[in-house]
Amino acid sequence: MSSIxxxxxxxISFESLGLQKSLVEALNSMAIRRPSQIQIACIPQIxxxxxxxxxxxxxxxxxxxxxxxxxxxxxxxPYGVFALVLTPTRELALQISEQFAALGASMNLRQAVxxxxxxxVNQALALQARPHVVVATPGRLADHxxxxxxxxxxxxxxxxxxxxxxxxxxxxxxxxxxLDECMGVITKSKKRQTLLFTATISPAVLQxxxxxxxxxxxxxxxTNSISVPDTLAQSYLFIPxxxxxxxxxxxxxxxxxxxxxxxxxxxxxxTAEVIKRILRAMEVRVTALHSKISQRERTDxxxxxxxxxxxxxxATDVASRxxxxxxxxxxxxxxxxxxxxxxxxxxxxxxxAGRSGESVSFVTEHDISRIKAIESRVGKEMEKCxxxxxxxxxxxxxxxxxxxxREALMDMERENSQSRSHKRKAGxx
Numbered sequence: 512m513s514s515i516x517x518x519x520x521x522x523i524s525f526e527s528l529g530l531q532k533s534l535v536e537a538l539n540s541m542a543i544r545r546p547s548q549i550q551i552a553c554i555p556q557i558x559x560x561x562x563x564x565x566x567x568x569x570x571x572x573x574x575x576x577x578x579x580x581x582x583x584x585x586x587x588x589p590y591g592v593f594a595l596v597l598t599p600t601r602e603l604a605l606q607i608s609e610q611f612a613a614l615g616a617s618m619n620l621r622q623a624v625x626x627x628x629x630x631x632v633n634q635a636l637a638l639q640a641r642p643h644v645v646v647a648t649p650g651r652l653a654d655h656x657x658x659x660x661x662x663x664x665x666x667x668x669x670x671x672x673x674x675x676x677x678x679x680x681x682x683x684x685x686x687x688x689x690l691d692e693c694m695g696v697i698t699k700s701k702k703r704q705t706l707l708f709t710a711t712i713s714p715a716v717l718q719x720x721x722x723x724x725x726x727x728x729x730x731x732x733x734t735n736s737i738s739v740p741d742t743l744a745q746s747y748l749f750i751p752x753x754x755x756x757x758x759x760x761x762x763x764x765x766x767x768x769x770x771x772x773x774x775x776x777x778x779x780x781x782t783a784e785v786i787k788r789i790l791r792a793m794e795v796r797v798t799a800l801h802s803k804i805s806q807r808e809r810t811d812x813x814x815x816x817x818x819x820x821x822x823x824x825x826a827t828d829v830a831s832r833x834x835x836x837x838x839x840x841x842x843x844x845x846x847x848x849x850x851x852x853x854x855x856x857x858x859x860x861x862x863x864a865g866r867s868g869e870s871v872s873f874v875t876e877h878d879i880s881r882i883k884a885i886e887s888r889v890g891k892e893m894e895k896c897x898x899x900x901x902x903x904x905x906x907x908x909x910x911x912x913x914x915x916x917r918e919a920l921m922d923m924e925r926e927n928s929q930s931r932s933h934k935r936k937a938g939x940x
Contacts (some may be wrong), residue, residue, distance in 0.1 A: 549567040549571050552730040557581075563727065592638075593671050600648065601627060627651045672703070675707045678713075710859075742868065745893045745894065751876075752877065764908070767898070771841050773842070785920065797824075797825060798811075841868065841871065
C-alpha cells in the first residue's frame with residue numbers, strides 16, 4: 512500500500528501528473544489549481560492503464576481523481592460509450608455528471624445519466640445515442656438491461672472504464688443482483704480498466720483486490736485512522752424522545768444559528784417529511800431530501816439548499832455520502848444512526864477542506880449504546896451541548912412545535928387518505 516505525506520509538495524501540479532493542457536485549464540476554471548493527495552496518487556496510475564482502488568475521506572477530490580484521466584484517455588481515442596460510472600444514489604450520479612460536464616466542457620462530451628425517478632424511454636434513447644460517459648445507479652441500469660433491448664445496451668459491451676464510486680456501499684448485498692446484471696453485459700477485456708473509489712476500504716473492497724488476477728494499485732489515505740476532521744466540534748443533547756422536535760426548533764432558531772446552513776439527518780423518510788412541515792410552520796426556510804419524493808423534487812431540494820434559498824435541509828442518509836455542499840456549517844443528528852460509519856459520513860458534510868463546523872446529536876434513552884459505539888469509532892467523546900436548555904424549550908418552542916406537529920400529521924394522513932381513494936377509483940374504472 513502506497514503512502515503520501517499529509518501535505519502535498521508545492522511543486523506537484525496537474526501538469527506533472529501527466530494531464531494535458533486543456534484539462535488543466537478546465538480545472539483552473541473550476542478554481543482547482545493543486546492536486547489533492549488521492550489525485551496525486553491515482554491519476555498517474557490510471558493514465559498508465561492500471562486498475563485502481565482509491566480510498567480517501569469525503570471531500571478529498573475522489574471524483575476528479577478518476578474523471579480527469581478518463582477524459583484524457585477519451586480525448587486520445589473518442590468512440591461510443593467509453594466509461595460507465597456506477598454509484599449508489601441518484602444525487603451522487605447527478606453530481607458526478609456535473610463534474611464530468613465541467614471538466615469536459617471543451618471536448619463536446621456526451622453523457623447519459625441513468626437513475627430512477629426519470630423517464631425510462633428518454634434514458635433508453637440517450638443510451639442508444641452512444642454517449643461517451645454513462646453515470647448510473649445499478650438498479651435503473653439493470654432495469655434497462657432487462658427491458659430496453661440490445662440497441663440501448665450495445666454500447667456498454669465495449670467500454671474502456673468501469674468505475675465503482677462509493678464502492679463499499681455498492682459491494683453490499685442490497686446491490687448484488689443489480690450489479691451482477693450490469694457487469695454481465697460488459698465484456699471482460701485486458702484493455703478495460705476497473706476503478707474503485709470509496710471513503711471506507713471495507714473487507715468487501717479488499718476481498719475484490721485479493722480475488723483479482725490483475726496487479727491493482729491500492730492507495731488509502733486515512734480512511735479509518737482519522738474518522739472526523741479536527742475542525743469539527745461534536746456535541747450532544749440528552750433529551751426525551753417525545754420533545755425532540757421542540758428542541759430542534761429551539762436549536763435552529765437560536766440567534767447564533769438562525770443564519771447558518773444546516774443539515775438535519777433522520778433515519779426514516781416519514782420523519783423527514785414531518786420535520787420539514789413543522790419547520791415550515793415555524794417559518795424556517797427548509798427543504799427535504801429523501802427516497803419518498805420524486806426525482807425532480809429531490810433535484811430541486813438539493814438545488815435550493817446549495818443556492819441557500821433554503822437554509823435547512825432535512826435528509827435521510829441519501830445525503831450523507833459524497834455530496835459536495837460546501838456551505839454546510841452544522842449537522843444535526845435528529846436520529847442516531849445504527850452504524851458508526853454512517854455517523855462519520857453524516858458529520859463529514861461539514862468542516863470540509865479545512866473549514867470549521869459543528870455537529871449536534873440528539874440522544875434519547877434508547878441511544879446510549881449507539882453513542883458509545885460512535886465515540887469508540889471516532890476516538891473522542893462528545894461534549895455536552897449547553898446552548899439549549901429545558902427551560903428555554905418550555906418557554907419558547909414546546910407549545911407551538913407540538914401544535915405544528917399535530918397539524919403536520921393530520922395533513923399527511925388526509926393526503927394519504929385522498930391518495931388511497933384516488934387509487935381505488937382508478938382501479939375500478
